[in-house]
Amino acid sequence: MHKYLPHTKVDIEHMLKKIGIQHIDDLTMYIPNDLKYNKPYGIPNQLSDLELTKELLNLSNLNKQLTIFRGYGAYDVYTPSIVKSLTSRQEFLTSYTPYQPEVSQGTLQYIFEFQSLICEITGMDITNASMYDGPSATAEAMFMAVAETKRKKIIYSETINPRTIDIIKTYGKYRDLEFVLLPELNGVSDLSKLADLLKDSAGVIFQNPNHYGNIENLDGISNLIHEHGALFITNQDPQSLALLKTPGELGVDIATGDLQSFGIPLSYGGAYAGYLATTNKLIRKMPGRICGVTTDLDGKRAFVLTLQAREQHIKRAKANSNICSNQSLMALSVAIYLSSLGKNGFKDVAKLSLNGAYYLESKLLETNLFNKVFDQPHYKEFTLKFNGDVNKFDEYLISKGYLGPIHLGDNLLTFAVTEKRTKKEINEFVKVIGEFK
8 A cells, every 4th residue: 555645647637627727737837937947858867866966966056146135024044053953963853743741851842942932032921832933923813812802803003014914814804803004104103093993902913123124112002002901912023132122021912923033044935933922811822832841750850731721632613723733843943043142142143133234224325326214213124215216226136146125115125134244245235236327
């Protein structure tokens, strides 16, 4: 018997008919021909190991390496060698939910350590064993607010990354949630409009720093939100927590975000990991795994999965969420990354990004090709208005070996500077931009 049951010809024809196409090749018809492997006989199947390695190396050399000054949710960050070395060990490569604690103490321990680190940097009481990514973590936080308040209105700031907004709306569509926009003003949320929107709301969602890169001033609004019985939710780049007030200090109820900036490579969009941290009050509304520490029959320390009755071990309709796993390997990467940096290193990396962003901004303004549009502090991303043809500018930068800023529309360009970008690289980038005509 086959390990994996193959599809029969009838199965394939049925599937193609169901999705409305005639041939399997039609699934890839949208991929440009110049990206496809078009050699006469396709991928060779009779090469030796050495020959095949050379063939694949030749293919990989066709890739063009670009220096990246773009972020918008996924950043070109440095991955320390210790992270790559340890996470490549074979005992971690197939790690899944450790249902049997007696044989899973190593996995449970690093999940517990990951949780402890996330709680420390966010200032929150409790976190889970990680989420798939930042946007889906924000959507799950929204569901927590709905479950806790028994309301269906969600307020979200206009300054949240549009991709995150799309995801929370997709999650909420089939639960008939009502979404209300909190408008922006001068590149940040217009908090003066918040009080008028809060009636019968389940929660309010902010992103900080927001999608322009600007830092939102969220001091004092937790009281206003709580007075109306709603929950305060933030989506925050965790790297910025080295320098900015933590969600715990701001009175946030549920803190979420994407952990990719903690040394996880871009990897064509994943795999990444998200965090979701909350208060003790909301612990039974939290989705995903929670690892705890206890003692065994001999009085020795033991790690276990805990509070499982609030999760998918109960009837599906009563579960907080249908999420049934976690990004365990990515969570391990984050735990190793933070442990190797230490508190001082954590701050140093954040300062490199912050200082690099302000240096690049000042140099770009000197070229007279850009205008400053927001009088707001920012972190590692910032937005300027470009005085020229944006499409030609983007093509020009790519031709010079750079992946430049993302275009937000109306000639607004958002640049990103991570800890990887040196002063020399920034100066060369500005020089190239200054030669644009």
